[in-house]
Each structure stands twice: as C-alpha cells, then as structure tokens.
Amino acid sequence: MKKLALALSVGAASLLSVGALTVPTVAQAQPVVIQVAPPPPRSERVPPPRRGYVWAPGHYEWRGGRHVWTRGVWVRARPGYAYRAPEWREEGGRWQYNAGRWDRDGDGVPNRYDRRPNNPNRN
Secondary structure: OHHHHHHHHHHHHHHHHHHHHHOOOOOOOOOEEEOOOOOOOOOOOOOOOOOOEEEEOOEEEEEOOEEEEEOOEEEEOOOOOEEEOOEEEEEOOEEEEEOOEEEOOOOOOOOOOOOOOOOOOOO
C-alpha cells in the first residue's frame, strides 16, 4: 500500500511539474520600432455612420518585414471610452507603431499607464 501511495505521489508531482512548464503565459505586446517610414495613407471612402459603432480607419502595419495596408473597419463602440486610431510616430529617425486602442478619459494616455485615468479636472 505504501508503494502504491508513493508511486501515485511521485506520478502526480511529475505531472504537476510538467504542467507548470507548459502553462502558456500571457505575452505582452511589444511595440514595433523600425527604421523605415510608412508610406502615405491611402485614400479610403468612409461609409456612413452606424449606430453603436466607431469607424477605425485604414492604416499600415509592419508584417513580414514590410508595410502592409489594413482596411478600415467598424468597431463596436464602448460607452465612456474614446477610440484612438492606430498611428506611426517618428522619434529620432525611428518609427514606432501604436495600435488602435480605447481611452477612457480622452487624454491619449493608455489607461494601464495612466496614474489617474478618470480625473475629471483634466483638459
């Protein structure tokens, strides 16, 4: 009986240790920073407004070592949030891509980095 209990506990411990190694972790999105400027935005027909949706304009993304155009789409609106479109920003000759995101207080700072995201006394 002791041998069976010992075998079961060793088996359970080995399964738990293997499970701990294979548990996927949440990957944090790394910003895309490149040396190549994006092409000028394409002209895009913006469809008429839709109730309950926000238009996310088309933009260039960096995929496979080159700029790839992504067409604009309708995104379901989130009450109390402002949508910030994707953008490329130049800093020191390098281009950084900021993905589209939702901002609660409209100050342009992503809420996860904002120390006071709901400050009513901001501009």
